[in-house]
Amino acid sequence: MVQATFSARREKIKGQPNPSLIFARVSSHQAADLVVQLSPAPKSKPAEVDFGSVFTDHMLTVEWSLTEGWQAPLIRPFGNLSLHPACSSLHYGIQLFEGLKVYRGDDGRLRLFRPTLNMKRMASSAKRACLPAFDQSELLECIRRLVEIEQDWVPHSNSASLYIRPTFIGTEPSLGVKKPARALLYVILCQAGSYFDTKNEAVSLWADPKYTRAWKGGSGDCKMGGNYGCSLFAQYEAEDYGCQQVLWLYGDDQQITEAGTMNIFLHWINEDGEEELATPPLDGIILPGVTRQSILDITREWNEFLVSERYLTMAQLCSALRQQRVREMFGSGTAAMICPIGHIFYQGENLHVPCQDQQITSRLAKELTDIQVGARTHARTQKTEVNDVSR
Numbered sequence: 001m002v003q004a005t006f007s008a009r010r011e012k013i014k015g016q017p018n019p020s021l022i023f024a025r026v027s028s029h030q031a032a033d034l035v036v037q038l039s040p041a042p043k044s045k046p047a048e049v050d051f052g053s054v055f056t057d058h059m060l061t062v063e064w065s066l067t068e069g070w071q072a073p074l075i076r077p078f079g080n081l082s083l084h085p086a087c088s089s090l091h092y093g094i095q096l097f098e099g100l101k102v103y104r105g106d107d108g109r110l111r112l113f114r115p116t117l118n119m120k121r122m123a124s125s126a127k128r129a130c131l132p133a134f135d136q137s138e139l140l141e142c143i144r145r146l147v148e149i150e151q152d153w154v155p156h157s158n159s160a161s162l163y164i165r166p167t168f169i170g171t172e173p174s175l176g177v178k179k180p181a182r183a184l185l186y187v188i189l190c191q192a193g194s195y196f197d198t199k200n201e202a203v204s205l206w207a208d209p210k211y212t213r214a215w216k217g218g219s220g221d222c223k224m225g226g227n228y229g230c231s232l233f234a235q236y237e238a239e240d241y242g243c244q245q246v247l248w249l250y251g252d253d254q255q256i257t258e259a260g261t262m263n264i265f266l267h268w269i270n271e272d273g274e275e276e277l278a279t280p281p282l283d284g285i286i287l288p289g290v291t292r293q294s295i296l297d298i299t300r301e302w303n304e305f306l307v308s309e310r311y312l313t314m315a316q317l318c319s320a321l322r323q324q325r326v327r328e329m330f331g332s333g334t335a336a337m338i339c340p341i342g343h344i345f346y347q348g349e350n351l352h353v354p355c356q357d358q359q360i361t362s363r364l365a366k367e368l369t370d371i372q373v374g375a376r377t378h379a380r381t382q383k384t385e386v387n388d389v390s391r
């Protein structure tokens with residue numbers, strides 16, 4: 001019988017350091033399969049690093065095979081993977097990833113922000129990639145344990161955090177486009193600075209329908225590496241035009257979909273004269289961003305203007321810009337959180353987007369940060385979604 005899920009229970013420890021930390025949350029009724037091998041030589045932590053370049057001392061790995069199901073999760077010293085050269089993730093891109101952060105609050109406690117939404121998105125990416133199902137709460141518990149072990153890596157700052165990168169790859173050791181019979185789920189962690197320092201710097205976007213990020217029936221709503229690798233060429237063309245990111249358009253009516261790797265929001269007076277915060281609907285070509293969902297939740301609670309998931313086209317945007325009906329435009333995502341948009345280069349014209357006041361962007365950035373670091377409770381996220389790592 002194939003074991004369908006792995007379990008974070010029945011925790012065993014190999015190696016030494018800090019037993020009090022390790023045993024702190026083990027209770028006998030939780031059978032832990034998790035094996036922990038601590039690094040004998042923890043690295044010194046750099047003061048400041050470029051995002052994604054310095055990783056913590058440990059990683060989580062969980063192997064799966066069709067014949068044996070999920071193996072015991074393992075937290076072990078960070079290190080290289082050994083992969084078969086025919087490995088299906090390398091040849092056919094059968095893989096996916098996630099991205100979330102752990103924040104240290106003023107109270108010193110560590111919090112994940114709505115991690116269940118990342119687990120849900122990861123499960124849906126896995127289904128689309130024909131990778132095996134996993135138990136979302138068990139994986140989250142393993143991640144929580146990894147973060148707990150690496151807690152000293154979480155910056156003591158409101159403006160920096162530890163980035164968590166769950167990754168799931170097909171490790172089928174034979175050629176042929178087929179469901180992998182072997183897979184590896186792993187999680188690595190690295191320090192992440194803040195975009196707050198540059199919050200006033202609005203980004204410029206290049207909008208050209210010649211490239212498409214995602215399409216109906218495709219996999220643009222999943223976090224698969226192929227979606228990102230394919231976007232690189234357009235990103236460099238955007239830079240040739242002096243822009244920082246691509247504004248991804250879709251369809252004959254040039255729908256505005258996403259900005260770079262961020263969801264997009266428009267705060268404007270709409271065609272009916274109503275004040276509205278709008279973002280494109282999750283119709284299969286938009287990545288269901290955790291930040292996007294949180295912005296919708298928060299602004300709907302403000303109840304100060306219409307908050308809509310609706311289509312927005314370049315024609316509508318251009319006409320609103322001409323008629324000065326645009327208040328602000330911004331991208332959203334875990335990395336940048338809220339990123340104001342200042343210019344859009346479109347059809348040979350550099351469209352100026354108002355971003356001086358940053359009324360909504362700064363208010364949202366403040367509110368989101370406060371929730372993330374635990375300085376403020378938010379009924380919806382706080383009650384059911386925020387995990388306190390050091391609980």
Ligand SMILES: Cc1ncc(COP(=O)(O)O)c(C=O)c1O
Pocket residue numbers: 099258260261262263287288289290291292332333334335
């Ligand atoms: C294409 C794309 N859109 C939007 C987002 C924002 O998602 P989130 O808010 O979950 O980080 C991301 C980042 O994961 C992304 O890669």
